[in-house]
Amino acid sequence: MSTTTKSISVFSPAILVPALHDAVIKLDPRQLVRNPVIFVTEIVAVVVTVIFIQDLLTSSTTAGFSGQIALWLWFTVLFATFAEAVAEGRGKAQAESLRRAKTDLFAKKLLFPDKPGDRSSEVIPSTALKIGDVVIVEVNDLIPGDGEVIEGVASVNESAITGESAPVIREAGGDRSAVTGGTQVISDWLKIRITTRPGESFVDRMIGLIEGAKRQKTPNEIALSILLSGLTLIFLIAVVTLYGLAAYSGTDLSAVVLAALLVTLIPTTIGGLLSAIGIAGMDRLIRFNVIATSGRAVEAAGDVDTLLLDKTGTITFGNRMASEFIPVGGVSDKALAEAVLLSSLADETAEGRSIVALARDEYRVTEPPHAAIATTFIPFSAQTRLSGVDVEGRRIRKGSVDAVLRFVGLDRDQAGAEFIKAVESIARSGGTPLAVAEADRLLGVVHLKDVVKPGIKERFAALRAMGIRTVMVTGDNPITAAAIASEAGVDDFLAEATPEQKLDFIRKEQTGGRLIAMCGDGTNDAPALAQADVGVAMQSGTQAAREAGNMVDLDSSPTKLIEIVEIGKQILMTRGALTTFSIANDVAKYFAIIPALFVATYPGLAALNIMGLASPQSAILSAVIFNALIIVALIPLALRGVKYRPVGAAALLSRNLLIYGLGGLVAPFVGIKLVDMIVTGLGII
């Protein structure tokens, strides 16, 4: 989002105060029924409140106890709704800033779109635009809706969407034809065909997603809800039947203590935080400037088995760079380096600059002072396929091997074994040989190669540890592709890839049960993006690509797939960790409540009171209070997410089991004891 909203902390008053308000509104049972565990808690809270009122009216001695239990049961519900409200809070703030970007847009609708050159238009509100309308957008106009540029070139400020203030070029045709409503044209003009209905535009979708208005439960969330509902039902059975078993044993259990037992046993911790975890996950994604069209896609990202990455721009810098100078025919390293440096001084291409940098940094050649020498630069042309320099009588040329051979007037078989060997070994390693000559003499070869981005190999290794295979897709020939693949450390590659091959590859992998993620920006990527389980389209890409994918990366950075995968995993891990914690908690709660309930009937059961809680009443109240407070205590974890480490599943599991399983077993023993000490210390029971 825009950089101003990015920095809002969840725990700033700007989020917390409205969240408190929302938390109360969310108590509406019609809303809560979506969350069975908390819904049951609310019903129980109502029942206990009614009992408390009865106790008050009859001046019963137990009113103090039932009142406090009722209070803490309400807190339990409130803490759960508060967690969700906080998670939504930051999204709301972000949505607000987006909404500001799209208020009061007007469109200049072309009256005669089919007449070229006719720019006569009428001004209508953007809400009245239909799909297929053509609008003209001029300097300083806001683009009224999502669409496709059909004429013109303009620079567009998209910071309202991407947070990136540098303008981007939008032009008709090609991969940069998509524009987004709410962005601003800052030079020239564009003719745009509108492609979405008002209210369904990209910004609208973003707002909807961020606010969670359209948030549907993801498949895994549904499965987990079923587990939690099942557990709730099991404990309901256990508690209701306990009434009968206790009656047999001569104990008349009150509804209040049974209610307390039920609420402490059902998984309120994870039940209360479940939706907050999902919302916070989407929110984290948005802070990475990625918009997912559904939570399902984010979850699928955690499951991805294979990552399809384009070579150019993702794995390599996209420009070939000089990596070595190979002299031939007795020419010294230094002499060759000097010659190519001279020939490249005026070469402003990336290749030329890389030659200068290599000569200067690796070969320690100093460039001559410009003014001192009479120099003629020969620029590269597609016809000659040569560039070079005429300086102080020296004619230095560099270029493709054939062109340079022609320049020196030699056939390939006259070039000498040394030269041919160097050229071939470069080609074999996937590089491009650049021949260098002076007058009629071959000086050597420059090894140009596609340079792999630093650190990318480590990222792939991390992905491998996560269990994710990376596959490089490239238009290069298989030899070049293999060389780069091995240098970058990808697991596999697809050379000379056409869009159809890409699609076939995805289908083949999916048939084997694998989940595929890929990113793309071009229209020809669209079918593959749609077929992939996680398709990340670049914001800079075409409208077709953006609609085919299920995520849009506003920064248009392909390596971000790795972060997306991590966020997907984090969401699942956080759910699992809190579920485990919640279930493990129950052991301690039994040890608090069961002896408290039956110690009057069977004094021997006092031996189960291993926490040494002060009295049966304080024990029950402490368990209820702990159960409520733990929700609040875990809100930060739910929002931040459990940290993902790429260490392999077994190691990750044992680590998390230790923290959340064993921790969940031990923590409540300590927590309930502490609460009990405070409760008895204050004398409120």
Added chain:
Amino acid sequence: MTIIGWVQIGLVLIATLLLAKPLGLYMARVFSGERTWLSPVLSPVETGFYKLAGVRREDEQGCLSYTFSVLAFSLAGLLALFAILRLQGVLPFNPQGFGPVAPDLAFNTAVSFVTNTNWQNYAGESTLSNFSQMAGLTVQNFLSAATGIAVAMAVTRAFIRSKTSALGNFWVDMTRATLYVLLPLAIIVALAFVALGLPQNLDANFVATTLEGAQQTIATGPVASQEAIKQLGTNGGGFFNVNAAHPFENPNAFSNYLNIIAMLSISLALVYSFGQMVGNRRQGWALISVTIIMLVVGTGVVFWAETAGNPLLHGAGLDVAMGNFEGKEVRFGQSMNALYAAVTTGLSDGGVNAMHSSLTPLGGLVPMFLMQLGEVLPGGVGSGLYGMLVFAILAVFVAGLMVGRTPEFMGKKIEAREMKLAMLAILILPFVILGFTAISAVAEFGVSPILTPGPHGLSEILYAFTSAAGNNGSAFGGLTGNTPWYNTTLGIAMMLGRFAYIVPVLAIAGSLAAKPRVPASSGTFPTDRPLFVGLIIGIILIMGGLQFFPALALGPIAEHFAMLAGQSF
């Protein structure tokens, strides 16, 4: 506890484990439809059966059709057995001239044997004719066991297969389970039992004159054969009412070893078959380890509690060296009683060689708890395997999330549908056990059949419903179960415990079979390592413990502390 006691426990378990591999491999071949060394003899018989019944063995069933076959077949068995019991007065092989079995008892008994529970509200030697025992009960001992194995194999295939609806053919699975597995083993074990001194005849009771000159009626019959299938099929219904404590059912230490080995053998070996069939033997061993670890711990607790004995008796001046020997047979000794108690309840066998009601409170808690854990350690033949797989699915779901992937087990993704069905299956036990126990505990018709009031009485009821719902069949004793209320409700509990579990389990199988099998990667949570063994034990304990802890606290746990405080019931 004694060293020699632990050595015996160790030897029996090792013998069973040694059997698991060859028997498991053999069964894997049988249920993959491959040829075995028994095929030359049995294949014509098998083909003959299919011809007779019009079954085409290559016709595989989907989950609905398979489930329907299981239910229809069991219903037919139920009706047939009910009819035999009601009509036994006019049927042959009735040397004692027993009349028809009362309707509620006949219902209870019929359900009991069809569900592989073998809860015995009847006293075999004084109620049932030889025909009822052989054509009725023994037949169901085979068929109910074979049904369990068949269902387990259908579930196993769901893990092996990918994108299909076919789970196998129930009739073929049934036939092969009976013909290739149960029958040959039963013949071998029955012969061994005869060699060890068990009676095998079709005689009427005979009357003996004791040394004091009194007349004693001694019942015999086809004991060895019924004993063999009783244990192999984890049925547990003895020929005699006191089951394997009776000197004719279990005359000596060696017959006792064979009893335990026979009941463990198939259930344990089926787990191995599962590993073999899914192509991961380590998975089989992992699940076997879960079983063995929990059985050893359970046995240890019983062994310890029983040798420690009852402090009240110590105070009364009894010889305390042997511990609590009330209700036990001295010819087996404490360790073999403990192992038998743990194994018979960890399995859903239910035969007993000691009276569980007479165990110390903690000693009695263990068998009850082992049943409440869902009869998966290793559980009844077949039923134990599919029960264990439901727990594995739960464990994978809860913990598998913690590795950051949609949980998957053996390459099958565990999603909402599987969770829903697994929870349905898991809910059955607490619903039936706690529901019926609570009603019985507050109603006159429930409380009056109790022998001992107080927490022990609650244990009697709780044990009865636990045993019925878990299709175990062992009785705590004390409770007079042969009343209309208990005959009916225990019958319902047994049916729900069996079929209300099988239906969702087969539905899970159907759903899993339809999914593709995802290849494992280093991001997949491995389910064949010690970590998973520990995890699944934790899930089983927490699920079982959390559901039943309050009930247990009011029964055996309260009784234990009362005993320490000098009070007995």
